[in-house]
Amino acid sequence: MVLANLGKRINNAINSAISNTQDDYATSVDIMLKGIATALLESDVNIALVSSLRNNIRNKLLDTSTKNNNRSMTNAQTKKLVHKTVFDELCNLVDAKETHVFQPKKKKTNVIMFVGLQGSGKTTTCTKLAVYYSKRGFKVGLVCADTFRAGAFDQLKQNAIKARIPFFGSYTETDPVKVAAEGISKFKKEKFEIIIVDTSGRHRQEEDLFQEMIDISHVVKPNQTIMVLDASIGQAAEQQSKAFKESSDFGAIILTKMDGHAKGGGAISAVAATKTPIIFIGTGEHIHDFEKFSPQSFISKLLGIGDFQGLMEQFQTVSNKEDTQALMENISQGKFTLLDFKKQMQTIMKMGPLSNIAQMIPGMNNIMNQINEEDAAKSMKRMVYILDSMNQKELESDGRIFIEEPSRMVRVAKGSGTSVVDVETVLMQQQMMARMAQNAKQSQTAAAAASSSGAGIPRIPGMPNISPQMMQQAQQKLKQNPGLMKNMMNMFGGAGGVGGMPDMNEMMKMMQDPQMQQMARQFGMGM
Numbered sequence: 447m448v449l450a451n452l453g454k455r456i457n458n459a460i461n462s463a464i465s466n467t468q469d470d471y472a473t474s475v476d477i478m479l480k481g482i483a484t485a486l487l488e489s490d491v492n493i494a495l496v497s498s499l500r501n502n503i504r505n506k507l508l509d510t511s512t513k514n515n516n517r518s519m520t521n522a523q524t525k526k527l528v529h530k531t532v533f534d535e536l537c538n539l540v541d542a543k544e545t546h547v548f549q550p551k552k553k554k555t556n557v558i559m560f561v562g563l564q565g566s567g568k569t570t571t572c573t574k575l576a577v578y579y580s581k582r583g584f585k586v587g588l589v590c591a592d593t594f595r596a597g598a599f600d601q602l603k604q605n606a607i608k609a610r611i612p613f614f615g616s617y618t619e620t621d622p623v624k625v626a627a628e629g630i631s632k633f634k635k636e637k638f639e640i641i642i643v644d645t646s647g648r649h650r651q652e653e654d655l656f657q658e659m660i661d662i663s664h665v666v667k668p669n670q671t672i673m674v675l676d677a678s679i680g681q682a683a684e685q686q687s688k689a690f691k692e693s694s695d696f697g698a699i700i701l702t703k704m705d706g707h708a709k710g711g712g713a714i715s716a717v718a719a720t721k722t723p724i725i726f727i728g729t730g731e732h733i734h735d736f737e738k739f740s741p742q743s744f745i746s747k748l749l750g751i752g753d754f755q756g757l758m759e760q761f762q763t764v765s766n767k768e769d770t771q772a773l774m775e776n777i778s779q780g781k782f783t784l785l786d787f788k789k790q791m792q793t794i795m796k797m798g799p800l801s802n803i804a805q806m807i808p809g810m811n812n813i814m815n816q817i818n819e820e821d822a823a824k825s826m827k828r829m830v831y832i833l834d835s836m837n838q839k840e841l842e843s844d845g846r847i848f849i850e851e852p853s854r855m856v857r858v859a860k861g862s863g864t865s866v867v868d869v870e871t872v873l874m875q876q877q878m879m880a881r882m883a884q885n886a887k888q889s890q891t892a893a894a895a896a897s898s899s900g901a902g903i904p905r906i907p908g909m910p911n912i913s914p915q916m917m918q919q920a921q922q923k924l925k926q927n928p929g930l931m932k933n934m935m936n937m938f939g940g941a942g943g944v945g946g947m948p949d950m951n952e953m954m955k956m957m958q959d960p961q962m963q964q965m966a967r968q969f970g971m972g973m
């Protein structure tokens with residue numbers, strides 16, 4: 447992602463300063479700060495911001511060290527302090543500290559207007575935001591007030607149809623103010639709760655377009671104006687944002703194209719310059735490549751610490767409520783069908799590239815670097831092709847139907863353009879999950895019989911009861927043995943699998959691994 451390299455360089459600077467035992471503390475801090483500052487400047491972060499961040503970190507670290515003069519800190523304490531101080535200051539850099547961020551209200555009309563430069567990703571992002579709110583139960587409509595760019599309405603229409611969001615626009619009306627007014631009035635009458643208005647992209651120099659934006663704003667009276675900012679525009683971001691702020695006074699920013707490899711520091715500086723919070727980031731062209739922004743999550747991912755909150759948000763956005771309920775229902779009965787397996791695969795694939803998911807899981811980023819993302823994605827797609835070639839009866843079965851009639855495997859292999867071995871592999875994986883579901887049910891029944899107290903993580907119907915101690919032990923095991931996690935990732939197509947399929951040897955080894963077995967037992971899923 448944008449800034450991924452920055453995260454690596456900051457981490458290197460921190461780690462080498464901590465392990466440096468030759469210089470005194472203040473010198474080590476200065477060397478580290480030089481490394482961090484160079485990395486930030488080379489990523490286009492504004493020089494004044496870098497200088498203030500550098501001073502803040504230095505003052506905090508040296509102050510604490512002076513206070514602790516009598517009791518010298520252990521290496522572990524120093525490490526923790528340096529990490530925390532750098533983390534907090536980086537969060538401050540992307541945190542506009544705006545306490546009031548607009549939240550749409552149910553059963554009311556909430557109008558959101560988008561502004562931004564040409565090609566920044568406004569139209570795409572309007573649809574992403576519409577899907578985000580629609581998934582959360584709002585009645586959302588899209589209005590295309592971009593009559594400037596030929597094809598803008600068609601683009602919004604296509605996106606909206608794909609995402610099943612009602613839309614409004616005109617092929618004949620050339621006045622965007624009129625189109626915006628009509629769209630708002632239509633959706634208001636139909637009791638839409640969120641109306642998102644897309645406007646045409648402009649450059650700072652285009653006075654007419656700026657005036658048009660102000661005119662639209664007077665008519666639609668937005669509850670929130672969002673500026674869409676392309677994360678890769680570099681230093682120009684700051685000046686552009688200031689110009690927009692003067693005319694449209696936007697209250698929030700969405701950063702797009704965070705999946706690219708360009709420097710993103712300019713966009714971060716724009717946040718500081720306009721004192722406006724970033725509310726979401728766009729991480730790809732697909733509708734679901736959209737993440738809620740929080741300074742802590744963003745910096746956690748940047749530094750490879752992981753972001754479980756983001757992972758759950760993402761899962762909630764892409765997963766289908768009914769499918770999840772049906773899956774839970776099946777698991778509670780100790781079942782896991784091929785259809786459940788297919789839906790799980792589809793949900794994971796909708797969550798975006800595996801590297802995006804990996805960024806949210808502590809320690810996974812390093813593991814992903816060792817795995818070929820393309821192979822893993824191909825392997826997952828192949829599994830879905832195999833599942834797509836099964837008929838409804840087969841999908842709703844527990845998989846034994848294929849063992850009773852092996853000719854079915856041949857048919858599925860032909861239909862999906864794969865081999866019988868590939869089909870067998872998918873079936874074995876589903877069987878493994880089905881066994882876990884059965885064991886989960888048994889352990890749940892046993893746990894319910896044994897105790898009804900148990901202060902643990904709240905029970906999800908159908909899932910085993912996991913106590914905080916179990917969770918801690920499992921996390922400890924994963925930390926002590928990162929190979930376990932790598933093995934799990936290899937199941938999704940690491941090197942050596944049959945025709946790019948998951949490596950069965952690897953999977954069998956993993957199932958025989960005593961630590962893995964113990965961990966699975968702790969989760970009530972004995973292998």
Ligand SMILES: Nc1nc2c(ncn2[C@@H]2O[C@H](COP(=O)(O)OP(=O)(O)OP(=O)(O)O)[C@@H](O)[C@H]2O)c(=O)[nH]1
Pocket residue numbers: 562563564565566567568569570571592595598601646647648702703704705706727728729730731735
């Ligand atoms: N990689 C990537 N591409 C994106 C993202 N958001 C938008 N795009 C792409 O950026 C291009 C421009 O996006 P649009 O939504 O048309 O931009 P716009 O701001 O509406 O453009 P104008 O109407 O000309 O102002 C399209 O090819 C989008 O697919 C993102 O988060 N990541």
